[in-house]
Amino acid sequence: MTGRVDSTLSKGLSVIEALAAADKGIGVSELARNLNLTKSNTFRLLQTLIIHGYVKQDQNKQYSATMKAWKIGQMIMEKLDLPRLSISQMQYLSSITGEAVYLSVLDGLSTLYIEKVESTKAIRTYTPKGGNAPIHCVATGKALLAFNYDTLREKLIGNLGSYTDKTITTIEALDVEVDNIRERGVAIDLGEYRAEVLSIAAPVFSSNNEAIASIGISAPAINLSEEDIEKIIHTVKQAAQSLSSTLKDI
Structure with a gap:
């Protein structure tokens, strides 16, 4: 039997995976579009991931993954x-x-x-x-x-x-x-x-x-x-x- 999936956690993991796979930083609008999420939802997920050290934002408001996930791996x-x-x-x-x-x-x-x-x-x-x-x-x-x-x-x-x-x-x-x-x-x-x-x-x-x-x-x-x-x-x-x-x- 398949267990229940937490949708917020799933979306957050999708954000990390998308940023890790990207060659360069991604803006919130592009990321939301790529993941088929709303812009507001994507922004909240990004802010949470920044707080926990998985994502960073540069001066051009582009988001990218940090090395934290790699360190865990x-x-x-x-x-x-x-x-x-x-x-x-x-x-x-x-x-x-x-x-x-x-x-x-x-x-x-x-x-x-x-x-x-x-x-x-x-x-x-x-x-x-x-x-x-x-x-x-x-x-x-x-x-x-x-x-x-x-x-x-x-x-x-x-x-x-x-x-x-x-x-x-x-x-x-x-x-x-x-x-x-x-x-x-x-x-x-x-x-x-x-x-x-x-x-x-x-x-x-x-x-x-x-x-x-x-x-x-x-x-x-x-x-x-x-x-x-x-x-x-x-x-x-x-x-x-x-x-x-x-x-x-x-």
Whole structure:
């Protein structure tokens, strides 16, 4: 049996969702029209949400969502044991590729490795669990960056450090790379952080379709042929999609 729904709360949540999805601030009239609400009702909802910190208004009387809803989501996500939920897919990737497998999350403008399955090969890469790498030049970082780009792009301007001759160091080039990652659903690092190290990763999405983690492999360039890379791309995407499905069922 479906429970009774509080209409005011439902409208308020619709306002937050509409503002969060908007590329820029929205006026009360446009918002009311988009949500099929009266202007007076929409205004009252906005004022209540402002008081509770979910919405802000600029000097042009445009409304936008604050980071409060995101912070609540982060608190919920922190209670999830991502490494435990991810380990079966990480072991699967390891068994297929034999290379080091990493699970990463955002850490400022870096990617943080929160879990790792070691490579089984004699020649291997080494980045410890708990280590960091710049978000713009490793695959796990770029996979997260591409699907959180709206909030991270401005912060990266002037902060694109160079590590090899393949590192992306301009925001214009990064714009193009992000578009490519979003289109193919996977990020590839062909020696952008360490010259002889390749990495491939895909984003992991939560139940509200936010890219909260990434999963991928890191390998010495000598270990992988072009054919190997194409096979691993497919396998990494499968693992990320499977893990995303697990999170969406929680």
